[in-house]
Amino acid sequence: MIIVQAAISYFVIVFVAGFVLGTIRTLIVVPQTGELAAVAMELPFMIAVSWWACGVVVKRLKPASEVPSRIAMGLIALGLLLLAEILVSLGLGLTFRQHMALYTTTPVQLGLFGQLLFALFPLLRMKP
Numbered sequence: 001m002i003i004v005q006a007a008i009s010y011f012v013i014v015f016v017a018g019f020v021l022g023t024i025r026t027l028i029v030v031p032q033t034g035e036l037a038a039v040a041m042e043l044p045f046m047i048a049v050s051w052w053a054c055g056v057v058v059k060r061l062k063p064a065s066e067v068p069s070r071i072a073m074g075l076i077a078l079g080l081l082l083l084a085e086i087l088v089s090l091g092l093g094l095t096f097r098q099h100m101a102l103y104t105t106t107p108v109q110l111g112l113f114g115q116l117l118f119a120l121f122p123l124l125r126m127k128p
Contacts, residue, residue: 006063007076013053039107043114054121070123078119
């Protein structure tokens with residue numbers, strides 16, 4: 001149960017940061033630079049936030065330091081993140097099909113790379 005709690009906590013911290021940065025990116029940076037450049041500028045911040053958040057959650061909740069447990073934490077957090085993104089898209093008026101079509105674009109693929117790192121961080125934050 002600690003793994004699920006850790007995954008949820010990790011997801012919430014990163015999602016809130018991503019929502020704030022994504023709003024700034026969309027409203028301020030994209031009109032100035034374009035979508036790809038804006039995502040490329042945001043990505044290092046999101047990777048850093050994810051690394052930090054993972055460390056905080058692992059330190060406070062102390063999920064098991066076993067490979068399967070940490071993989072589960074990362075996959076659950078990633079699943080929640082992807083679900084939240086779908087729900088935001090639906091809330092903004094996109095259909096599910098339109099949301100999925102976004103994954104064919106380079107900016108969204110770049111963001112997906114960051115999300116895959118996000119999913120790996122619980123495993124990478126294990127102490128040998």
